[in-house]
Amino acid sequence: MSVGHVARAIEESGIPTVTIMVKAFEHRARELRIPRTLIVKHPMGRPLGAAGDAARQHEILDAAFDLAQSATENGTIIEFAAPFRPAPAHT
Amino acid sequence: MENNEPESLETFRTSFSYGTRNDLNFKFFKGLSDDEVASFLRTLLDELGGAYDTGNILPLIEAAYAAQVAGYTPAPDAPPPKHEYSSGPFTPLDIPLTKARVGLLTTSGHFLRDDDPRPFGETAMTQEEAVARISEFMASAPVLSEIPSSTPASELRVRHGGYDIRSAERDPNVTFPMERLREAHADGRIGEIADSYFSFPGATAQGRLRKVLPEWVERLHDQDIDLMLLVPV
Numbered sequence: 001m002s003v004g005h006v007a008r009a010i011e012e013s014g015i016p017t018v019t020i021m022v023k024a025f026e027h028r029a030r031e032l033r034i035p036r037t038l039i040v041k042h043p044m045g046r047p048l049g050a051a052g053d054a055a056r057q058h059e060i061l062d063a064a065f066d067l068a069q070s071a072t073e074n075g076t077i078i079e080f081a082a083p084f085r086p087a088p089a090h091t
Numbered sequence: 092m093e094n095n096e097p098e099s100l101e102t103f104r105t106s107f108s109y110g111t112r113n114d115l116n117f118k119f120f121k122g123l124s125d126d127e128v129a130s131f132l133r134t135l136l137d138e139l140g141g142a143y144d145t146g147n148i149l150p151l152i153e154a155a156y157a158a159q160v161a162g163y164t165p166a167p168d169a170p171p172p173k174h175e176y177s178s179g180p181f182t183p184l185d186i187p188l189t190k191a192r193v194g195l196l197t198t199s200g201h202f203l204r205d206d207d208p209r210p211f212g213e214t215a216m217t218q219e220e221a222v223a224r225i226s227e228f229m230a231s232a233p234v235l236s237e238i239p240s241s242t243p244a245s246e247l248r249v250r251h252g253g254y255d256i257r258s259a260e261r262d263p264n265v266t267f268p269m270e271r272l273r274e275a276h277a278d279g280r281i282g283e284i285a286d287s288y289f290s291f292p293g294a295t296a297q298g299r300l301r302k303v304l305p306e307w308v309e310r311l312h313d314q315d316i317d318l319m320l321l322v323p324v
Contacts, residue, residue, distance in 0.1 A: 001174060001293075001297060002233070002291075002293040002294075002295060002297065002300055002323065003198055003293065003321050003322075004174070005174075005297065005300055005301050005304060006198075006300075006304065006307075006321060008176075008179055008180055009301075009305070009307075009308050010308055010311060010321075011180040011181060011182050012180040013311075013312065014182050015182060015194075015308075015311060015312070015316055015317070015318070015319050016184045016317070016318050016319070017182075017318070017319045017320075017321050018318065018319075018320055019321040019323065020320070020321070020322050020323075021323055023156075023160050024119070024159050024160045024162070024163035025163065025323065026164070027164055027172075031172045031174065031175045031176070032174060032175070032176060032179070033176040033179030035179060035180065035181050035182075041156065043116065043155065043159060044116070044119075044159060044254055044324070045115070045254040045255050045256070045258055045259070045265075045324060046258050046265050047266060047322050047324060048265050048266065048268050048271070048322070049265065050258070050265070051258045051259075051262035051265050052261065054264070054270075054271065057264050057265075057268060057271045058271055058274070058275070061268060061271050061272070061275060061320075062275075062280065064320060065275075065280065065318075068184050068188070069184055069188055071181075072183075073181055074178065074179040074180060075179060083156075084156060085149075086148070086149075086152070
């Protein structure tokens with residue numbers, strides 16, 4: 001919930017924000033009208049992906065950057081398509 | 092158990108949320124019904140049986156993920172949330188990303204090894220202590236840690252009584268993507284990175300958080316940021 005208040009305050013002050021949030025908290029993005037949210041289908045505590053999975057972490061970052069550029073109104077929510085995966089070294 | 096009464100399923104499932112079986116990955120059991128937890132455990136064990144031969148744990152991860160989402164998502168008949176808005180602010184990103192200066196703020200509870208925010212005046216509070224004192228965190232004002240964006244990962248520490256930090260300890264980028272932003276900058280995907288990033292443990296008193304936000308926002312403006320990346324945990 002904290003990030004909702006933070007996002008609103010920063011955005012109100014004139015700095016655009018983009019938030020990366022796990023699916024379990026999607027309702028918070030809606031309730032708090034977070035400006036732009038990238039929902040990731042990851043377990044809580046791993047919003048950017050598994051430890052050591054730099055490739056997936058970059059994909060998530062780029063998806064967030066795309067959302068930052070494409071969103072035209074508050075409350076825009078996009079879901080990152082791929083499910084969570086353990087880091088390649090662990091599979 | 093102290094007494095000889097059989098433990099109920101309700102007592103069992105709620106014990107994972109800061110109780111006798113505390114497990115921050117499975118505290119969501121509290122948000123499920125007895126039947127839902129029983130069904131999840133049945134599915135998990137069935138998938139484990141399959142994994143004996145295949146070694147494929149993805150079905151277990153998927154089952155745990157689905158149950159976690161169900162555990163946190165409010166039921167349609169749930170009481171209305173405490174904080175809810177029908178509209179919100181929006182500031183367009185008015186420069187190309189390749190020229191934008193990007194900042195980072197996370198609720199992951201990261202801080203510099205040599206700049207521990209010392210919650211409640213404690214020196215070197217452990218993760219276990221933070222978990223045990225979660226109620227105090229939830230009733231206290233948050234402290235924002237400033238972390239230079241050039242900080243080596245080895246200088247970072249993380250502590251947060253609300254989530255399993257093991258992944259973030261192995262790789263801070265999981266909740267504080269500092270190195271990934273540095274690489275995005277080096278690749279030219281973003282124009283610049285801010286001199287400093289910020290983090291605080293998001294398990295905090297919401298009213299007190301809102302009181303300190305104007306000061307935090309001023310600190311962010313000092314960084315001359317064009318786009319702020321936010322990572323809640």
